[in-house]
Amino acid sequence: MEAAMGLMRRIHPKHTETALSALLSLLPDHSSDLLSQVDQPLQVLCDVESGKEFILCEYNRDADSYRSPWSNKYHPPLEDGQQPSAALRQMEIEANDVFAIYRDQYYEGGVSSVYMWEDDNEGFIACFLIKKDGSKTGQGRRGYLQEGGWDAIHVIQVGPEDDAMAHYCLTSTVMLSLTTNDESSGNFNLSGSIRRQMNMDLSVADGHLCNMGKMIEEMESKLRNSLDQVYFGKTREMVCTLRPPSEVVQLRLPETK
């Protein structure tokens, strides 16, 4: 299992799904661990009632069906599928509406879904999901990307209220892949995933949704920034280490003479 996780941490993100299915057949005893610990690209279904798309994950799954946040119905239909409490469902509806606006402002397209459920210690858990296809055939506004995907998973555990305060523990994962392709520079692909955690104690006066939203917004900005600056930067540094750009070579030459 350790070796399997080591592999999944290092393997090319493009091959995640293939590798995961291979591991599942090699290690059937660990299938539930593998499925819960390995992040896979998000899948989408269309809610037949509202005509809107929703995202599938472990948190809206019951048996082989998935609950849509829009109609609150399972697809394919499931009798006695798990449902959040009425109060939580109310917050879920609101969260989906607000998060859709948030998503549109940052992503200019994409699909989002929010799911909530009670947990065992009087608090609740919320899962915010975003999937964006930024390719030029998808929803890439500028048409730069041959292929481009961004999947974000935010899971927030909200503790019970205590003295008008609550503890929020956010775990976020972003998986992305972008490919550009043109005559002069060939095929250029960057892909990967990172996961971070953030803990905060906040006053509930502003409401849970406001607190969770602000945390997610801050986290997404941080993740985007570190992917852009740190992770892509490091791969660029590596290329320059292998073959220093010519200015560097020219600068170095006089010294060696």
Next chain:
Amino acid sequence: MDDHVYNLAASEAFPIYNKNHIISLEMPNRSGDVLITTFGELSDTEYLDPRTAQVAAVDHVKQECTDVRPAADEELPSPYIEEFRCDLDAEIIKYVGEAYKKGVCSVYCTNGKDAEGPGSDFELAVVITAARHSPQNFCNGSWRSIWNIEFKDELQTVELRGKMQVGAHYFEEGNVQLDASHECKDSTIFQSPDDCAISITNIIRHHETEYLASLEGSYLNLPDTTFKDLRRKLPVTRTLFPWHNTMQISLTRDITKELGIK
């Protein structure tokens, strides 16, 4: 896992990996590195090093060169071809020494190696690799370029086809990989071995330098253009999202109206 199954799987997987990544292995008698490529592959475990005219015995799984022997005459090109190969090798070594930090290169004859003199076509292949593994810094990378060079006797031309592949992997608290490749073509005139060597090397230098510049360009375009199609740095409104207004559902409708989104 079953040791036998493991060994069997490893013995199949390693040669494929080693050849795909064109790994370089140090030869035991200090005669430099041998590249593991299909161009130099004489058998499953034997690889030719044309520069030293040696054949290296290789343990694929340990990624070690275990032994070397002098190459037999029939494993080497004719003196006529060898002159072209050797002159090109000398120029490429100079170029790789200048352009790459830790580059390894080799020139193979891939077709027509027994031609005794002018009048027949032949092909050479230039292989350049540079790899860096620094797991302590959570990153690895590799540059591979393969140039197929066709010497066409009748047309008196030399045609080049190049393929460059660059990979980089950074995995400190994450897993991000670069995977880039580019193919190109060029040609020059058929000349004497030393003149061919210089013009071919110039062509390779030119294309590889341009490709590196275009990679830099792709990186520079990332933050403001390419990445923006996935997620913007700031919302279209250029201010942080007004989460405080969402306490009441009625207010969310106001936001919606304000932004003109339905």
